[in-house]
Amino acid sequence: MDTVTIRHAINSAKQHEKNTGQLARLLEARTGGLHHAIQLPEEHVVPVLLNFITHYIDHVPEFVDAVDAIATDAGLDVYTEPVMAVAADFFAQPPELLNGHSGLTALMDEAYLAHRLIEEVNDRFMASSGLPLVPMDMTRSNLIIHHLISEPFANQLDQAVHLIVNHLAYTEDLFSSDALVQHLSKTRTNWAKELKKWPCLMDSMAIQLTLRNANPRMVFH
Secondary structure (H helix, E strand, C coil): CCCHHHHHHHHHHHHHHHHHCHHHHHHHHHHHHCCCCCCCCCCCHHHHHHHHHHHHHHHHHHHHHHHHHHHHHHCCHHHHHHHHHHHHHHHHCCCHHHCCCCHHHHHHHHHHHHHHHHHHHHHHHHHHHCCCCCCCCCHHHHHHHHHHHCCCHHHHHHHHHHHHHHHCCCCHHHHHCHHHHHHHHHHHCCHHHHHHHCHHHHHHHHCEEEEECCEEEEECC
16 A cells, blocks of 8 residues: 555645644644543643644554555455555545645544544454454544544544445455454464564554543653
């Protein structure tokens, strides 16, 4: 899967933000209305959030490459390749739902669509075999971005992801086949090797909403 287009879009959006500060202004306006489960630092809130969002966006091409490579090695690319192509297309050809959005603000939406799509694919494998396709869990990071995007638009993006997944022409027989379970079981035993090849999978576990002493907070590494 060619992720050059995604990386180019990200670089252009970063330059746009540097020149305009568009997303920073949006974050400044929204921080006061974030969900109570997201605790922010007392100082430098906007730079911290901007760093989190940029990191979240940067991981999309890394995730696409990782999922593509692992799935190809496991013989599961017949399912994942079209899904990863859709994830990449969010950046190359943003859906009409994102009309009027630009710069990192648009890429935050596009990255959310891509990460949620990959999350849904992983969930589909988990439901059928009890094993994940790749060892990543972006659920909490996605939750944070969901609130940063804000409702009801974030809910519209979630609905778009569900429609796309349901529209893709795959059968449940593929996910329940013995061959699939064997492939995933074999892949699971090689996670250590895969994590060394794809450090982004480790990084994905370092950006999340954590619970400590019953008080949720955001952690950045």
